[in-house]
Amino acid sequence: MSRTFVSAALLILLSTPALAQMRGEGVFERSDLNKDGTVTREEFVAARADHFAKLDRNSDGYIDSNDVPERLAKRRKQKGGSDGMAGQFDADGDKKVTKDEFVNGPTKLFDRADTDKDNVLDATELAAAKEAAKAAGDNWRNRKRQ
Numbered sequence: 364m365s366r367t368f369v370s371a372a373l374l375i376l377l378s379t380p381a382l383a384q385m386r387g388e389g390v391f392e393r394s395d396l397n398k399d400g401t402v403t404r405e406e407f408v409a410a411r412a413d414h415f416a417k418l419d420r421n422s423d424g425y426i427d428s429n430d431v432p433e434r435l436a437k438r439r440k441q442k443g444g445s446d447g448m449a450g451q452f453d454a455d456g457d458k459k460v461t462k463d464e465f466v467n468g469p470t471k472l473f474d475r476a477d478t479d480k481d482n483v484l485d486a487t488e489l490a491a492a493k494e495a496a497k498a499a500g501d502n503w504r505n506r507k508r509q
C-alpha cells in the first residue's frame with residue numbers, strides 16, 4: 364500500500380514538466396514548430412526562446428539559481444554537475460543566463476541526437492533520442508531505489 368503510494372508519487376514527480384525538461388524529454392516534440400515530424404537546428408534554436416520564458420520562473424529576464432527548484436539543483440550536484448545552467452550557457456560568467464546566452468548557447472542535446480550530422484532530426488533520430496532520455500530516466504529511478 365505505502366509502496367504503491369511512493370511509486371505513484373514518484374511517477375507524478377517525474378512527470379512534472381521541469382524534470383522532464385531536465386532529462387531532455389519532450390524538448391524535441393515542442394521544437395517541431397511546423398509539425399512536419401522533423402526538427403531542424405533552426406527550429407530547435409527558435410523553440411529555445413519559448414523554452415527560456417518557461418525556465419525563467421520569476422520572469423526577471425535571467426535564469427539563475429532562483430529559477431532552479433532546490434531538489435533539481437541538489438540532484439545536479441549529486442551527479443557531479445556544476446551549478447546547472449551556469450556552466451553550459453553562461454557565456455560571460457556572471458552566474459545568470461540571459462535569453463541571448465540561452466538561445467545562442469551550446470546545442471549539445473541537438474548535436475547528440477543528430478547522429479548523421481545533417482542538422483535535421485528525422486523521425487529515426489527523434490525516436491532514438493526519446494529512447495535514450497527514457498533509459499537515462501530509468502537508470503536514475505533504479506539507482507534511487509537501491
Ligand SMILES: [Ca+2]
Pocket residue numbers: 394395396397398399400401402403406
Ligand atoms: Ca519541423
Ligand SMILES: [Ca+2]
Pocket residue numbers: 453454455456457458459460461464
Ligand atoms: Ca551571463
Ligand SMILES: [Ca+2]
Pocket residue numbers: 477478479480481482483484485488
Ligand atoms: Ca540528422
